[in-house]
Amino acid sequence: MRVSVAFLGTGGPEAGSDDMPAVAVTVGGTVVLLDAGEGVQHKLVRLGIGLSRVRYVLVTHLHGDHVLGLIPLIQTRALTSGDSQSLLIVGPSGTARYLRESFSSLFFNPGESVEVREVRGWDTVELYGRVRATAVPLEHSIETYGYRLNFGGGEDFCYITDTRPLNTELLRGCLVIIHDSTFSWIDLDKAEEFKHSTALEAGRVASEAGSKLLLLYHISPRYSSRSFLEAEARRFFRQAYAAEKYMKLVLEL
Numbered sequence: 618m619r620v621s622v623a624f625l626g627t628g629g630p631e632a633g634s635d636d637m638p639a640v641a642v643t644v645g646g647t648v649v650l651l652d653a654g655e656g657v658q659h660k661l662v663r664l665g666i667g668l669s670r671v672r673y674v675l676v677t678h679l680h681g682d683h684v685l686g687l688i689p690l691i692q693t694r695a696l697t698s699g700d701s702q703s704l705l706i707v708g709p710s711g712t713a714r715y716l717r718e719s720f721s722s723l724f725f726n727p728g729e730s731v732e733v734r735e736v737r738g739w740d741t742v743e744l745y746g747r748v749r750a751t752a753v754p755l756e757h758s759i760e761t762y763g764y765r766l767n768f769g770g771g772e773d774f775c776y777i778t779d780t781r782p783l784n785t786e787l788l789r790g791c792l793v794i795i796h797d798s799t800f801s802w803i804d805l806d807k808a809e810e811f812k813h814s815t816a817l818e819a820g821r822v823a824s825e826a827g828s829k830l831l832l833l834y835h836i837s838p839r840y841s842s843r844s845f846l847e848a849e850a851r852r853f854f855r856q857a858y859a860a861e862k863y864m865k866l867v868l869e870l
């Protein structure tokens with residue numbers, strides 16, 4: 618299956634940043650959005666991805682850097698595409714309340730076409746066709762899920778942020794991993810304190826999981842260059858690359 622991946626944002630929170638987490642995965646013309654950081658609708662439009670093509674949003678957790686673009690996206694999408702294209706939002710407990718209370722405060726009714734599914738660890742949600750997503754429980758400061766996307770084949774595309782490194786047995790079969798690499802190993806104490814991963818740990822995870830490609834993601838703005846994080850991850854795993862905003866990949870999965 619041909620899978621297009623576009624990074625809409627790849628950084629951690631910073632004042633004025635236009636690089637908040639969001640990844641658009643397109644299969645068969647339908648877009649599955651992974652997280653919806655601030656500004657996500659502008660970036661979709663800039664890449665020529667019509668908002669009505671976004672039919673699924675998989676939310677990892679309810680920290681603002683991952684969801685502050687969601688309300689504007691839903692609102693604009695509803696105003697421009699009406700009720701014709703349904704939207705399923707998958708996320709942890711609290712996702713439905715966040716949406717309901719936001720819409721209520723804004724005197725906005727998204728209509729019947731917006732549906733929310735709150736998941737628990739290892740729930741699998743059938744999205745469309747042969748595309749399905751499994752929620753992987755992560756180790757972060759609040760309830761957080763990564764997602765394993767499967768497109769009908771034997772191997773998965775895995776989105777694993779924000780988290781400490783998992784037991785890699787849980788990530789076997791992840792051909793491609795987008796992994797939390799908020800910190801360098803020199804800041805391991807901060808990674809442990811704030812429940813994130815280092816680039817070195819991401820490299821080790823990808824290596825032990827038997828992956829073919831690793832994209833370093835959710836990188837702290839404290840680092841002016843990302844190339845040394847790549848070098849760090851490559852101590853364990855050669856096919857490691859730092860994701861950048863607007864980077865695109867085409868995969869066969």
Ligand SMILES: [Zn+2]
Nearest residue numbers: 680682683779
């Ligand atoms: Zn985050």
